[in-house]
Amino acid sequence: MNYILAINPKHEIIKNTILTLMLVMGSLFIFKMTSKLESSEKHFVKAIQDEHKDIDVAVLPTAVTQAVKKDFKAATISKAYVTYDEDYKLELNVNSSIKTVYITAIGIWISK
Known part of the structure; x- marks a missing residue:
């Protein structure tokens, strides 16, 4: 009867190894899912920010x-x-050709 209560060291090592692997794989899975969520949030925010609303040229800052006029x-125009974040997309008529430029509300050019 006493031999049933004895813990086999090989079984203990295997059990600990399996538990460790399960914890590592679970952590990697959670990390990967978090990365995907953050990535999709960035794409969603970027899509919202890239939407341009047509405005009258007379209301430009x-x-x-x-x-x-300077550059x-x-x-x-x-x-x-x-x-959404008050950047402006302008279509300029320059020497009979259309040029698209981007600028902030305070007059700083944006390269895209």
Whole structure:
């Protein structure tokens, strides 16, 4: 009867190894799922930020119109769009061609 109560060291090592592997794999699975969620949130936020709403050229901030006059002397603003975070997409008519540029509300150019 006493031999039944004795713990076999081989079984204990195997049990500990299996438990350790299960914990490691579970942790990796949770980490991977968290990464996927963060990635999808970033894409969703980016999609919202990239939506441009058509606005009238007359309501553009003064800093934007001054930056266009300064850096594109021969250009006229043909269309203007605003994003959720108040960046502007402008379509400029420069020498009979259309050029699309991006600018912040305070007149800083954005490269895209």
